[in-house]
Amino acid sequence: MIDGSTAETTGSGDSLDLEFSKLTEEVRAAAGALTTPEAKEQFRLDWLGRKSGRLKTLSDAWLKSAPPDQKKSIGMRFNQLKAEIEAALDAEVAPARTSASSLDLSLPGIRRAIGVEHPLTRTMREMTAVFAALGYSVGIGPEVETDFYNFEALNFPPNHPARDTQDTLVVADQESKPLRERYLMRTHTSPVQIRSMVANNPPLRLVIPGKVHRNDESDATHSPIFHQVEGLCVDRGITFSDLKGTLDYAMKAFFGSSVKTRFFPSFFPFTEPSADVQISCPFCGQKGCRKCKFSGWIELLGCGMVDPAVFAAVDARRVENGLEPAYDVPGISGFAFGMGVERIAMMKYGVGDIGQFYSGDVRFLSQFV
Numbered sequence: 001m002i003d004g005s006t007a008e009t010t011g012s013g014d015s016l017d018l019e020f021s022k023l024t025e026e027v028r029a030a031a032g033a034l035t036t037p038e039a040k041e042q043f044r045l046d047w048l049g050r051k052s053g054r055l056k057t058l059s060d061a062w063l064k065s066a067p068p069d070q071k072k073s074i075g076m077r078f079n080q081l082k083a084e085i086e087a088a089l090d091a092e093v094a095p096a097r098t099s100a101s102s103l104d105l106s107l108p109g110i111r112r113a114i115g116v117e118h119p120l121t122r123t124m125r126e127m128t129a130v131f132a133a134l135g136y137s138v139g140i141g142p143e144v145e146t147d148f149y150n151f152e153a154l155n156f157p158p159n160h161p162a163r164d165t166q167d168t169l170v171v172a173d174q175e176s177k178p179l180r181e182r183y184l185m186r187t188h189t190s191p192v193q194i195r196s197m198v199a200n201n202p203p204l205r206l207v208i209p210g211k212v213h214r215n216d217e218s219d220a221t222h223s224p225i226f227h228q229v230e231g232l233c234v235d236r237g238i239t240f241s242d243l244k245g246t247l248d249y250a251m252k253a254f255f256g257s258s259v260k261t262r263f264f265p266s267f268f269p270f271t272e273p274s275a276d277v278q279i280s281c282p283f284c285g286q287k288g289c290r291k292c293k294f295s296g297w298i299e300l301l302g303c304g305m306v307d308p309a310v311f312a313a314v315d316a317r318r319v320e321n322g323l324e325p326a327y328d329v330p331g332i333s334g335f336a337f338g339m340g341v342e343r344i345a346m347m348k349y350g351v352g353d354i355g356q357f358y359s360g361d362v363r364f365l366s367q368f369v
Contacts, residue, residue: 016070016073016074016077020077020080020081023058023081024081024084027047027081027084027085027088028084028088030043030046030088031043031085031088031091034088034091040089043088043089044085044089047085048082048085048086055078055081055082055085058078059074059075059078062074062078063075116365116366116368116369117368118357118365118368119345119349119351119357119365119368120227120341120342120345120357122345122368123341123344123345123348124209124227124229124341125209126254127207127209127229127254127339127341127344128207128209128229130250130253130254131207131231131250132207133253134205134246134249134250135205136205136206136207136231136233137205137206137207138206138207138208138209139192139193139196139206139207139208139232140192140208140210141186141189141191141192141195141208141210142186143185143186143210143211143212143213144171144183144184144185144186145183145184145185145186145191146180146181146182146183146184147163147179147180147181147182147183147184148180148181148317149191149194149195150184150186150187150188150190150191151163152179152180152313153191153194153310153313153314153317154190154191154194154269154270154310154313155269155270155307155309155310155313156269156270157269158179160269162187167187167214167215168184168185168187168214168215169184169185169213169214169215169224170182170183170184170185171183171184171185185212185213186212186213187212187213187214188212188228188230188338189208189209189210189212189228189229189230189338190230190270190336190338192206192208192210192230193206193208193230193232193336194310194313194314194317196232197232197234197311197314197327198314198317198318198321198323201326202234202235202236202326202327202332202334203234203235203236204232204233204234204235204334205232205233205234205235206231206232206233207229207230207231208228208229208230208231208232209227209228209229209341210227210228211225211226211227212225212226212227212228213225214226218355220352220353220354220355221346221354222354223342223354223355223358225358226340226341226342226354227340227341227342228338228339228340228341229338229339229341230336230337230338230339231246231336231337231338232306232334232335232336233246233334233335233336234306234327234332234333234334235332235333235334236331236332236333237331237333238305238333238334238335239333240273240305240335242335243303243304243305243335243337244261244263246335247261247277247301247303247337248261251277251279251300255279255282256282258280258282258285259279259280259282260279260280261277261278261279261280262277262278262297263275263276263277263278263303264276264278266302266304268302268304269307270304270306270307270310270336271303271304271305271306271307271335271336272304272305272307272308273304273305274302274303274304274305275302275303275304276299276301276302277299277300277301277302277303277337278297278298278299278300279297279298279300280296280297280298281295281296281297281298284296291347291350298347300339300343300344301337301338301339301340302337302338302339303335303336303337303338304335304336304337305333305334305335306333306334306335306336308328311327311328311332312328314327314328315327315328342354342357345357349368
């Protein structure tokens with residue numbers, strides 16, 4: 001250890017170099033052993049303590065006994081040594097090495113929580129899988145559509161309320177375009193049915209999951225963005241009985257074999273005849289509960305036979321594209337159906353507010369692991 005008595009040896013530059021080299025090595029050796037905050041604090045007190053710190057003791061002794069021509073050089077060297085000490089104090093505490101024998105490899109590791117499938121995605125995939133098992137292909141299409149595919153080809157008259165800009169999100173600055181060519185956010189996934197028929201000859205079996213947009217105010221049961229699953233079947237000799245059998249099988253596959261279905265007359269511009277479909281409540285077995293409003297039945301989807309006017313519009317567009325008419329011909333018929341994914345997910349998982357699906361709250365989503 002170097003103490004104040006070494007000041008007597010500082011008679012030459014070589015001696016100074018040697019002594020300060022020893023001090024620097026001692027500081028570096030001590031700094032390498034600083035593995036805890038407590039050790040670092042003790043190191044600071046040993047070297048930089050105001051009263052008994054070694055740096056103060058050595059500098060006072062050496063400068064006092066040094067010749068006048070060496071005091072400046074000694075002071076500079078002490079400043080360098082102080083900088084070395086402060087650098088050691090500013091460094092991160094090096095973790096203490098642990099021997100392999102002290103590790104308990106039998107302890108379970110810490111696993112990072114994995115993500116979960118969103119309940120809407122899960123519901124949509126389950127519904128799609130039911131129809132895929134029946135031989136239906138999955139159809140997709142753009143969310144920004146023209147009025148032709150979204151309304152006109154689906155037999156919506158020009159003055160239909162659904163085509164009003166108060167109900168539909170229309171892309172701005174299109175006044176110069178004809179109505180059928182104006183762009184809008186699709187209000188249902190039915191345009192994919194039209195696009196698929198224009199591009200493909202029958203037979204055609206499609207299930208179409210996707211996001212749709214409507215100019216609705218958000219509340220507990222409505223959202224301007226939601227999801228649908230629609231289906232289309234076109235072939236020779238398709239009847240309403242085929243539609244009923246398909247939907248009855250699909251509801252049993254999705255909700256359980258004990259579920260019953262019943263159909264009520266309804267109206268949609270693109271199907272004739274049209275029907276609303278109810279299922280027996282799968283949660284209470286028709287005894288009556290809050291989910292079925294104590295009626296024993298839940299209205300779930302709309303359906304119907306494809307209107308001949310839709311087939312006529314499809315073939316007209318096929319002719320415009322240089323294709324032969326294939327749908328507005330004798331013997332060809334089909335059915336279509338559509339249901340809301342959010343409504344089914346809310347019913348299945350007991351969710352009271354549709355906004356929870358879009359909140360991004362991990363606490364809500366973690367329930368669906």
